Amino acid sequence: MNRYALVGVGAATGFALAVTLFPAAHGSSDLSAYRQLDLFSDAFEKTRAAYVRPVEDKELVNNAIEGMVSSLDPHSSYMDAKTFADMQIQTKGEFGGLGIEVTMEDGLVKVISPIDDTPAAKAGIKTGDFIAAIDSTPIQGMALNDAIDKMRGANGTKVTLTILRPGAKKPFDVTLTRAVIRVDSVKFHREGDVGYIRLTAFNEKTDSGMQRAVRELRTQIGGGLKGYVLDLRNNPGGLLDQATAVSDDLLNNGEIVSTRGRHPDDTQRYNAHSGDITDGKPIVVLVNGGTASASEIVAGALQDHKRATVVGMTSFGKGSVQTIIPLGEGGGALRLTTARYYTPSGHSIQAMGIVPDVAVAQGGDDDAPKITRPSEADLPGHLAGEGGKKQSQSVIRPAPGKKYDDFQLSYALDLLRGHMTVSSVVKSAEAN
């Protein structure tokens, strides 16, 4: 009897909140919300009473929230209190690491490579070293993620690694001081008279890196600079504000992207400010099936404004925005899909992706990129696209027998130089 009374209270509390947070709900909607919440309380009570061993209430609810949120779409998830705290430290830049890329081999952590200019590189850790213990805790039997967790910690704290080095007689200890590790997201070099800029992700430093790359390339190439290749292939995205900033760098005005939530008043529009850091030089943007999210915003904005020619293969199609919503003290946080991205012309990127202006395959055999790489539309439970249709188009591919280091880049360079004389280029679907 008591139990049921309490169940009712629990449900009512949640319900009260539901109503407060969702004032638009009335009548039958409230009733359904209440009934469903009551149902959950009932399931929770029955489980904690009948399960074969005692289970923490917190564990049950964490798993329930995770189950609820992750059933929505592939990008919504729940972060428990610890994961959320870690994430906060990480985004504040206070999260320290050692600067090594590692893998698991024979139950030990193996160093793939130390990243230049990090504590690991400075301490002389080498490619091929094995990490046998972290702070004297043996690695054997530990999951790779747990080992990585142990190496991370607050910036400035110390960690001791026990290293097994092939050729060295005995394991030895190395003590390192954790530091903030920033992987540079902008890489650039000169391709003759063309500036090549590759963005590998969108983090806090991407826009400033982009601006620096353009400045340095201008200095290096000088007056004969024909244009730029902005390579967004395999860039999975990152921060929205960095995507809009990078787009703004190359646009003089107009809308960059809009994010639209469930309610029309949630729509946010981001506009470009005058000023083009490349002074209007031609730009080719390279995309492929690994180009997602923030990368698709940039490609879509530059394409819609006819500021760049988009070359490559159709992008991934992740056109949804996730918002981190904390659930209060110690409650963790939701990472929830709250809106869709729309390009300036009103195309939703979701599940459709950005279709290149010139479809160019990387090799002769990647005509079916879906087989090797899934796109958003292949993820189970993906959010449906809205409006628009994937067009089929003819794909340019290297002539069989010809070898290119990077055919898509070669094509982009030819396009900028205005001589489409790559003899090998064949239009495979000319009939279309």
Next chain:
Amino acid sequence: MKGLALAGVSAVAAFAATCAVYQLARADATAELDRFGKAYAVVRASYVEQPQDSDLVEGAISGMLSNLDPHSSYFDPRTFAAMQVKTEGQYGGVGLVIGLEESLVRVIQPIDDTPASKAGIKAGDHILSIDGKLMTGVKLDDVQDKLRGPAGTKVTLTILRDGVKDPFDLTLVRQVIAVEAVTEKRVGDVGYIKIPAFNERTSTGVRSAVQALQKQGSIKGYVVDLRDDGGGLLDQAIAVSDDFLDGGEIVSVRGRHKEDTQRFNAQPGDIVQGKPLIVLVNGGSASASEIVAGALQDHRRATIVGTVSFGKGSVQTVIPLDEGRAGALHITTARYYTPSGRSIQTTGIAPDVGVAEDATDVNDFQSLIGREADLPRHLAAEGPAVKSDVASVIRPDPAKRYDDFQLSYAIDLLHGTASRPKRSREADAANTGRD
């Protein structure tokens, strides 16, 4: 708003003040429920699309349960209904095994002696529509739902057949389709009984199998084949064990609280009058199968032959929500123990005579199919670690060909012509370190 709700909590908590510990646990539970309510409200308010409240809660219950252990899960209302049909061992259907092919429904196989096979439906036929509803781009589950219905009702299929120009209609009368029935055969003077699963008709199936075998002449002994029998209903496992036992405990089911322990005992009467019995098990023998094998082994009623069983020694209970309208919880509520007090969880039933299926390594084979102990988040074993590896395993001579080496061995054993390994049950018992 929240303050008010919390005041409500303490008022009711005071009402429950008779048990302080309970109250503390309750306060914690209420706070956690509150946290869930908050997440639920946020999702309802902020998700990019208007979510269905029932979808959210189904996702939540499913997430809560499936993280407990590999056997706990949530049955949504549809699954729950379908599952009831399945454990009853019968449903009204037409007897088709179907698959999807390029968004068309394709007949993989009509089951013998069912309305579908009698009406001449063939493997490779495509089902264009059911009762006039087009079946393109549909989910397999939905097609199955449409084919099923109460026995005696009619269903019309529009069939597209290779070589036939136009689609044509066939009207079938749904019939009860028996699933996973007990089968028997005589192998010389040995009665062989195969139990593929434990559903509501298994125990009657075993009894009629024994009767059928006995009618055909005198029987030297029986082989009960539990290989690849993944289990099913506990009461059926008990009934089948009881069929072969005269008395004593069959199994005990022990939950979280001591007073929840249930013991199931055999009634006098052995349907095969004490004739020698061999039970075949392998890594696919799980749960209810392990109860039967464990009970007959502990009472020395049968010789267990084969390879170590799966090791699923946990009991799941189906707890309907809202009388089943909201589906049901399917959660692990207890462990079961053989009469001698062994928990089967993760250790499995070790055969008395280890006999491999073929000449290849048994362990390799088992690592392929996996055992309970390999499942993520499996419930840990309780009590002393029992090593259930079989010390010596008899394998077929690689030069010889056997249809079913384990069965051949079992039959030889009943005839007294099999070579028994040196290892004995006594040695096995010593290995377990029990007192």
